[in-house]
Amino acid sequence: MFASRDESLEIDPQDTRLDVRRVEKIAKKIASAASRPWTIMEVCAGQTRTLLEYDLRRYLPEKLRLVHGPGCAICATPLATIDRAIAISQLENVVFCCSGELLRLKGSDCDLLEMKARGADVRVVHSPLDSLTLARKMPDKKVVFFTIGFETKVELNALSVWQAKRLGLKNFYLLYSHPCVSAVCSRVLRTVDTPVKGILSPGDVCSVTGTSEYERLSQKYGAPFVITGYQPFDLLEGILSCVKFLESGKSGVKSQYERAISRDGNQQAKALISEVFEVKDREWRGIGNVERGGYRMKSEFASYDAFSQFEVDVKSRADSPSCISNQILLGLKVPTDCPVFGNSCHPNSPQGATMVSNQGTCFTYYNFRHNHSA
Numbered sequence: 001m002f003a004s005r006d007e008s009l010e011i012d013p014q015d016t017r018l019d020v021r022r023v024e025k026i027a028k029k030i031a032s033a034a035s036r037p038w039t040i041m042e043v044c045a046g047q048t049r050t051l052l053e054y055d056l057r058r059y060l061p062e063k064l065r066l067v068h069g070p071g072c073a074i075c076a077t078p079l080a081t082i083d084r085a086i087a088i089s090q091l092e093n094v095v096f097c098c099s100g101e102l103l104r105l106k107g108s109d110c111d112l113l114e115m116k117a118r119g120a121d122v123r124v125v126h127s128p129l130d131s132l133t134l135a136r137k138m139p140d141k142k143v144v145f146f147t148i149g150f151e152t153k154v155e156l157n158a159l160s161v162w163q164a165k166r167l168g169l170k171n172f173y174l175l176y177s178h179p180c181v182s183a184v185c186s187r188v189l190r191t192v193d194t195p196v197k198g199i200l201s202p203g204d205v206c207s208v209t210g211t212s213e214y215e216r217l218s219q220k221y222g223a224p225f226v227i228t229g230y231q232p233f234d235l236l237e238g239i240l241s242c243v244k245f246l247e248s249g250k251s252g253v254k255s256q257y258e259r260a261i262s263r264d265g266n267q268q269a270k271a272l273i274s275e276v277f278e279v280k281d282r283e284w285r286g287i288g289n290v291e292r293g294g295y296r297m298k299s300e301f302a303s304y305d306a307f308s309q310f311e312v313d314v315k316s317r318a319d320s321p322s323c324i325s326n327q328i329l330l331g332l333k334v335p336t337d338c339p340v341f342g343n344s345c346h347p348n349s350p351q352g353a354t355m356v357s358n359q360g361t362c363f364t365y366y367n368f369r370h371n372h373s374a
C-alpha cells in the first residue's frame, strides 16, 4: 500500500518537453552501437531523476542496463550527523542555520522543523555567508551553519570559514557533510562482482574538481568515465559515448562539456578548498567506510568545526535490517528489489539511506513509480 505522494513530480502524459524524435534518433544510435549487454551506472541523483522522470529507459535497448549510483550527498550523510545537528540546535545560545531542504531531514527521532516548533532558534538561510553576517551581528550567540553537499558546496563553505578566520570571529561554526564523488566511484568499481562497466559522472562537480582524477580511476579499473549534465539529451549522449568506449574495449574519460570543464578544474576553488579542508576516509550511510571518501576541516580551522566545538550526546538508531540501500548505492540492486519499498518504507517513513532525501534513489523511484519502466 503506497502512502501519500508528491503528485507534482509525476510524469504528465501530455508533456511535450521531450523531443521524442530526437530521443529516438539517439536511442537508435545507442542500439546499433551496443552489440552485447552492458551495465552503466549514472552516479548522480540528478541524472537518476532525469532518467526516471522522462522514463528514458523505455527508449533504450533491453541489453543496456542502467544502475543508479551513490551520488546523493544527503543520503551519504551518517544518521549520527543529522542527530548531532538536531542536538546542537537545542543548545542554549545557539542560532542554528541551514537551507530549507535540511529542515525536514529525519534524524533518529525527529527533525529540525520539529525543534524549531519546540522553540529552538533554527533559521533558514541561503548560504553560509548569511550565517557569517548573523554571527557578526550577534556576538553573544553561537551561530552554526549546517551544510551537506559535494565539491560545488565545499568551495563556498571553505570561503565562509576562511573569511571567519580573517575577521577574527569566535562565534561561527560549520557542521558539514562533504562526501567526495570520485572516491565513491572507486568504491563502486572495487566492489566484488560489480556489474558496472562504465560510469556517467556529474558535470557540475567536475567543473570544480576537473577530470584528472577520473583519468587515474579509468586506468586503474579499465572503465570509461563520461562526464554529463542532467538534461535528457545530455544523459543519452553520455550513454552513447560510454557504449562506444565499451564496445571499443578502451577505457578513458570524455566530457560533454569540454568548454566548461577542464582537466584540472577550477584552480582557485580547489586552492581555497584545500586551504581549509583535507580529504580523509569517511563513513557513507548505507555503504560504510569509504577510503578518502570526504572532506574534513584542517586542524588550523578546528575552532570553526562544530564537530569538535560542541559536545553533545548522540545515540543514533541503525537503519532497518531489511534495507538494501548498500546494494543499491553500489549498483548491485534497484529499489524495487527491496521487500519493503513502498510498503513500510516510503518518503514519510524512510527506513534507509536512499529514501531519506528527495534526491535518493528509492525516493525517486517512489515518486516516479507510475512511469512505465520505473
Ligand code: SF4
Pocket (backbone or CB within 6 Å): 320, 322, 323, 324, 325, 328, 335, 338, 339, 340, 341, 342, 345, 346, 350, 351, 352, 353, 354, 355, 356, 362
Ligand atoms: S526502500 Fe527503504 S528500506 Fe528499501 S532499500 Fe530503499 S531505503 Fe532501504
